[in-house]
Structures are given as structure tokens and as C-alpha cells.
Amino acid sequence: MPAVPPAPNLLAFEAVARRRSFALAAAELHLTASAISHQVARLESHLGVRLFERSAHGVRLSAAGEQYLARVGGALSAIAAATEDLRQGVGNSLYVHCAPSIASLWLMPRLRAFSEAFPNIALNLSAAHTRSDFALGQADIDIRYGVPPWDDLIVEPLFEERIVPLASPAFIKEHRLKRIEQLTEVPLIQSNVSVVQWPDWFAAFSNQRAPDRFPVRFDRAQMSLDAATQGLGVALESTTIGGLHLSEGKLRPVFGLDKAIRVKAHFAVYPVRHAKRPAVEAFLSWLHREAARSAGR
Numbered sequence: 645m646p647a648v649p650p651a652p653n654l655l656a657f658e659a660v661a662r663r664r665s666f667a668l669a670a671a672e673l674h675l676t677a678s679a680i681s682h683q684v685a686r687l688e689s690h691l692g693v694r695l696f697e698r699s700a701h702g703v704r705l706s707a708a709g710e711q712y713l714a715r716v717g718g719a720l721s722a723i724a725a726a727t728e729d730l731r732q733g734v735g736n737s738l739y740v741h742c743a744p745s746i747a748s749l750w751l752m753p754r755l756r757a758f759s760e761a762f763p764n765i766a767l768n769l770s771a772a773h774t775r776s777d778f779a780l781g782q783a784d785i786d787i788r789y790g791v792p793p794w795d796d797l798i799v800e801p802l803f804e805e806r807i808v809p810l811a812s813p814a815f816i817k818e819h820r821l822k823r824i825e826q827l828t829e830v831p832l833i834q835s836n837v838s839v840v841q842w843p844d845w846f847a848a849f850s851n852q853r854a855p856d857r858f859p860v861r862f863d864r865a866q867m868s869l870d871a872a873t874q875g876l877g878v879a880l881e882s883t884t885i886g887g888l889h890l891s892e893g894k895l896r897p898v899f900g901l902d903k904a905i906r907v908k909a910h911f912a913v914y915p916v917r918h919a920k921r922p923a924v925e926a927f928l929s930w931l932h933r934e935a936a937r938s939a940g941r
Contacts, residue, residue: 656683718782738923743789745865747771802935805882806904831877834858
């Protein structure tokens with residue numbers, strides 16, 4: 645096994661990275677700023693790279709530091725959570741990592757049902773675009789958005805989604821949207837991480853080309869959906885992830901659901917070694933039941 649840096653060095657690095665200050669990190673860890681600086685210097689020497697850029701205006705992560713924090717931060721959080729569970733006598737914990745938009749818009753409204761069905765499972769949920777590193781023990785299950793394959797992992801699709809142009813009723817009325825050709829005359833909202841982009845949709849349903857430029861762009865579906873509810877334009881998003889917006893009447897499919905591109909883009913992903921864990925089995929069974937209900941609606 646490769647040499648692991650001393651824990652105090654890693655803790656000092658994570659605290660400075662999170663607080664963006666040696667002084668604040670020192671206060672948090674009950675050390676002096678000089679001691680924190682020495683810990684970080686030892687870690688940088690061990691790794692052979694500079695983790696922070698220091699200036700008169702403060703401290704910020706270097707590119708290498710950003711990359712290292714993305715890996716190490718999750719591992720330290722997992723260790724802290726496992727330690728706290730052990731202290732509290734929690735013996736049936738489940739760590740789920742999730743893509744941000746499905747976490748907030750689809751999973752969170754359903755978690756009360758999971759807690760009521762499985763009160764003995766302590767659920768820990770994190771959300772980020774970065775994928776969990778199972779080798780570091782960051783998660784039991786990762787709900788990923790994207791296109792597989794992910795080698796050496798079990799990959800289970802959750803549901804088929806319909807990707808359609810969505811807009812607020814007021815926006816549709818204001819611009820009298822009835823024909824696809826009119827989309828070139830109104831603002832279109834770009835969702836940078838979507839597996840279906842505007843050129844894909846135009847190629848499927850129109851002879852026109854999608855615009856080359858967009859007034860606003862977002863890296864999360866939730867922000868694209870919220871922007872559409874505020875009348876900033878037409879979003880190309882999933883009716884599953886945007887289900888709450890649709891049910892509340894904040895958004896409507898501009899041209900109906902028949903102008904949809906169907907995709908499977910959300911997956912429950914986990915290593916084979918996790919498959920027989922009781923908490924994993926319980927969560928996956930519940931997750932697929934909820935996905936089936938969602939698809940049915």
C-alpha cells in the first residue's frame with residue numbers, strides 16, 4: 645500500500661482548504677497558525693506539489709490542491725461520520741452519494757418515506773457532481789447522472805426520462821408559443837451537464853438548427869428549471885426531475901409530451917462487494933419502487 649500522509653497533515657490541509665485561512669483553521673483545530681503552516685508544508689513536501697497559493701490577500705487552493713481536496717475531503721468526511729456513528733452506537737449506517745439535482749428535486753421529497761420504512765438505518769446523504777471513489781470508502785451507493793459504462797461496478801438504471809422544452813405558463817402565453825420554429829425567437833436556457841442538448845432536440849423535431857449562443861447557462865438542472873419558472877426562457881429538462889415544478893403548475897411542456905427525447909441517465913452504482921449489505925439491499929429495493937412509481941406518474 646502506498647505511504648499515507650500523517651493524519652495531522654491531512655486534517656490541517658482540509659481545514660485550511662475549507663476555511664481559506666490558516667488562522668481560522670488553527671482556531672478550529674486548537675493549534676497555532678505556525679503549527680498549521682508547518683503541517684501543510686510537510687504535506688506539500690510529502691506530495692511534491694504546492695497545494696496553496698499564498699498572497700497578501702489570503703490563501704487559495706492551487707489546481708493540484710483543488711484536485712487533492714476533491715479526493716481527500718470525501719475520505720475524511722467518511723472517516724468522521726463513521727467515527728461519530730460508532731460513538732453514538734449506530735451500527736446500520738448507509739452512505740449515499742448523489743448527483744445534486746436528483747438529490748434535491750427527486751430524492752429529498754421521498755426520504756421521509758424511507759426513514760419511516762427503515763427507522764433502523766441511519767442515512768447519510770451527500771451531493772456533488774464529482775463521483776464517489778468507492779476505493780476510498782466514500783459511499784455505499786452512488787446515484788450518478790451521465791452515460792455508463794463505469795467499469796467494475798454494478799450499474800442499475802432508475803427510470804426512463806422524457807426530455808422536453810419546459811417554460812412557465814406566463815412565458816408561453818407572452819410569446820404565444822405554438823410552433824417549434826418560434827423557439828429561435830425566444831431565449832433558450834442551456835443546461836451544460838445535460839445528456840440531451842438543444843442541438844439534439846432540434847435535430848429530432850425540427851429542420852432548424854439550434855442557436856449557437858444562449859443568454860444563460862447553468863451547470864445544474866435545478867437552476868435551469870428555476871430560471872424557467874422565473875421567465876428567463878425555455879429550459880430543455882427532464883419531466884421526472886422537474887416533476888414538482890410541473891405538478892405545481894410552475895412549468896409546462898411547451899409542445900406537449902410527444903416532443904420528448906427519452907433517455908436513461910440516472911443510475912444506482914455500487915461495487916459488487918456492497919451488494920449483500922442489508923442496508924444497501926433495503927435502500928436499492930426502496931429506490932427502485934419509488935422510481936417505478938415516478939415513471940408511472
